[in-house]
Amino acid sequence: MQHRMVLNETAWFGAGSLSQIVNEVTKRNFKKALLVTDKTLIKAGVVENVTALLAKHQLPFMIYDEVVPNPTIATVQQGVELFKRSGADYLIAVGGGSPQDTAKAIGIIINNPEFADVRSLEGVAPTRNASVPLIAIPTTAGTAAEVTINYVITDEENRRKFVCVDPHAIPILAIIDAEMMASMPPVLKAATGIDALTHAIEGYITKGAWELSDALHLKAIQIITRSLRASVAGEAKGVEEMALGQYIAGMGFSNVGLGLVHGMAHPLGAFYNVPHGVANAIILPHVMAWNAEFTGEKYRDIARAMGVARVCGMDLNEVRAAAVQAVKQLSADVGIPARLRDVGMKEEDIAALAQAALDDVCTGGNPREATLAEITELYRQLY
Known part of the structure; x- marks a missing residue:
């Protein structure tokens, strides 16, 4: 019997580990991030923990904060178009499962444009290329989206959720810093x-x-x-x-x-x-x-x-x-x-x-x- 294990290339744990994003981005020579999150986390000041670090070290970024709970096909499509216009070469997902799932879908479609129809990603899609490099920073202790090959998108038109399973979607880097989760209600x-x-x-x-x-x-x-x-x-x-x-x-x-x-x-x-x-x-x-x-x-x-x-x-x-x-x-x-x-x-x-x-x-x-x-x-x- 054969078994496969797919995990992050790198993961950081512990209070204050968010600071490692600077070294990780720099050593990979990434140029500009599209930061995927939601308005609630922006308002709560959680995202600022990340953007302040990026700004301090002159690491360019653009924010996409239109993610909704149970992210939709439209949410993904809007993110794909913004990524194309932004000049970004990597993604940062800040949030719970919804921003991370959205970022996974965006990253896969950018590098596999033949799957631009988001529904085509359902199940085990035969994508050929790894996602745009994705750094996952969870703000909830539950979904584990930062270490999984799965993501879930909602098809509002047909009132259904569909699960996508793709090793190409796993974040290259996960930063599990409990300080980013402390403000959860x-x-x-x-x-x-x-x-x-x-x-x-x-x-x-x-x-x-x-x-x-x-x-x-x-x-x-x-x-x-x-x-x-x-x-x-x-x-x-x-x-x-x-x-x-x-x-x-x-x-x-x-x-x-x-x-x-x-x-x-x-x-x-x-x-x-x-x-x-x-x-x-x-x-x-x-x-x-x-x-x-x-x-x-x-x-x-x-x-x-x-x-x-x-x-x-x-x-x-x-x-x-x-x-x-x-x-x-x-x-x-x-x-x-x-x-x-x-x-x-x-x-x-x-x-x-x-x-x-x-x-x-x-x-x-x-x-x-x-x-x-x-x-x-x-x-x-x-x-």
């Missing part, structure tokens, strides 16, 4: 944190999982479980640990895939603009319970990593229930809603949501095969 820390936990758990039980990815995912579960509550409470150590935990989860799932939780979460973002982390958080324990009989001993490992006591003495059904309960408790402790109706899901859309989830590329990695009727029933239970 608690609700965002909670949602992105459970998103990271979802990545780790789904990556651990997905069909493509193997020993190296298992080691990464179990360590990520351990770090996220012990640090998320503290991160949401505003403790600096918790934020720093979450920054690391979510990155480790990304190292794993980017290379082995995910499952039905993500398959069901993506349509919620496309239909109602539900934040991706919130959708995952609500769905995760229910799909975990539904998958349980198809996971062997893996829930025992998950329960142990989450700090459940006496897992060795439990029978398999008990330990599976304990793992699900540990996830439910963590979600409740950080304030995640319990039902999809609480985030705007409409009962009359369940049939369309279920079909979209069945068609989602992530669903194929689920350890238990799902039918349209079963996904429909899961949405009904979650409503």
Whole structure:
């Protein structure tokens, strides 16, 4: 059996590591950046941490701040046109998953113009060239977009999200500086944190999982479980640990895939603009319970990593229930809603949501095969 691992060329970790961008840009002889972000981060002063460094060292840049949550085809197209006019030769993505996904799509299209139709990037697109060099600076501890080969774009016209999987899209450099995440509001820390936990758990039980990815995912579960509550409470150590935990989860799932939780979460973002982390958080324990009989001993490992006591003495059904309960408790402790109706899901859309989830590329990695009727029933239970 052959397995592939694709990771960043370079990654920097730790408080203050943002300063490394100057050396990294200089030694690569980059000339001008298009900095991809959103207006909220501009207003909050987060982006200024980056632009001040660039300006101080006379490193030219232009800002594209039109990124929206659940970035759209139009968002990407606008960014592509700006890049062409800007004279830039590299990209800097500052933000959570949305700016990073947008930057990935821009970079791929610039160097692979035959994929100018953004929809053509869905799935495993046969691009020939690596993206425009991309430096990823996350401001949330959850998506791990800075280390993944995946990106997700929303097709508003057809009310759907589509996942793009392309090793050519991975950022060449990731800077994971917890100081860039410190200003996240608690609700965002909670949602992105459970998103990271979802990545780790789904990556651990997905069909493509193997020993190296298992080691990464179990360590990520351990770090996220012990640090998320503290991160949401505003403790600096918790934020720093979450920054690391979510990155480790990304190292794993980017290379082995995910499952039905993500398959069901993506349509919620496309239909109602539900934040991706919130959708995952609500769905995760229910799909975990539904998958349980198809996971062997893996829930025992998950329960142990989450700090459940006496897992060795439990029978398999008990330990599976304990793992699900540990996830439910963590979600409740950080304030995640319990039902999809609480985030705007409409009962009359369940049939369309279920079909979209069945068609989602992530669903194929689920350890238990799902039918349209079963996904429909899961949405009904979650409503």
